[in-house]
Amino acid sequence: MLSPMKDYFTPGEIAERFDLTLDTLRYYEKAGLLRRVDRAPSGHRRYRADDVELLHLVRCLRDTDMPISRLREFAELVREGDHTIPERVEVLQSHQHRLNAHIERMRERQEAIGHKIDYYLGVLSERPEPARRPEGSMDTPVKETG
Amino acid sequence: MLSPMKDYFTPGEIAERFDLTLDTLRYYEKAGLLRRVDRAPSGHRRYRADDVELLHLVRCLRDTDMPISRLREFAELVREGDHTIPERVEVLQSHQHRLNAHIERMRERQEAIGHKIDYYLGVLSERPEPARRPEGSMDTPVKETG
C-alpha cells in the first residue's frame, strides 16, 4: 500500500521546515507548547502530522508575540479536546485584536518616522551640502545627492 | 520678559509625558541615547526642549523595536552635528524598511490566524454545541451565538 502521506517527521526535518533549532523545538515541548512527542525505539523524537499542524499555529502566534505562557494555555485547550474550541476561538480572537492594535500603532510610528525623514530631507534641500569638503579633506567618498 | 516656553523639565514631568519610569530615563542616558542631561544645583536632572524632542524620536524608534545599540549610534550622530543628517536619514530609512517588512509579516500572520478562527467557527457550526450542558451544569454564562 502506498503510504497515505509521510506520517512521521524527524526533529531535523521539523527544525528545517519551521526554521527553528532543535533546542527550541525541545524547549517548546518542555514548555508544554507541544504534547509529549512520540519516540522511535532509539529514543529519537518522531513528529506526527498533527504536531506539524499545531507547530504551524504556534509559529504563527509566537511570530506575533504571543507569550509562551499563553501559548501553553492554548496548547492545553487543544489537548483537552474539541469541546474547548469555543475557548480557543476566544483566545485567538483576543490575540487578533491585540495584534490589530499593535499593527496600527506600528503604522503610526512608521508614519512619524517618515515625517522625521522628510524634515531632514527638507533641511538638506535648503542648504545642500554646506561647507562640504573643507579643502582637500578626508577621502570619504560621499555619494552625490544621496 | 515672558518666558518663551518652559525651557526645563523635571524627570517626573518627562517620565509622565513619555510614559517611562525614572529608571528607564536614567538608563537611556547611561546608554547614550540622551546626552549627559543638565542638572539643577541640587543635582536633579533638568531636561531641555531638545532633550524632549530627541526623546520623542527615541520613543518612536524603541516602540518599533530599534535596538538600544542602534539608537545609541543614532544619538551619537545627532550629537555630532548637522553634517550627519544624511547618515541619519539613511538610518531612519533603513529602519523604516525593516518596519514595513515587519508590518507586512504581521498582517500575513494576522490573516492566517483569521483563517484558523474561521476554521474553528466552521467546525462549531457543523456540530453546534455538541453535548453542551451535560445537565444543570456549571454556571458559566456562555454568550449565545458568540
Added chain:
DNA sequence: ACTTGACCTGGAGCGCGCTCCAGGTCCCAT
C-alpha cells in the same frame, strides 16, 4: 527641628526566550 517627597548613585536582579554544553546512545557505512 522634622517630615515628606522628589530625586540622586552604583550596582544587583529579573523575566523572557531561547541557546549552549558535556557527556551519552543509537544506527549506519566503511
Added chain:
DNA sequence: ATGGGACCTGGAGCGCGCTCCAGGTCAAGT
C-alpha cells in the same frame, strides 16, 4: 571495529531591556 552523524538529557548561561534597591541629598512645608 571504527567513525560519523543525528539525536538524546539535564542543567547552566546568555542577551536584552529594563527594574529594583539601599542609602543618600536637597528643598519646601508645618
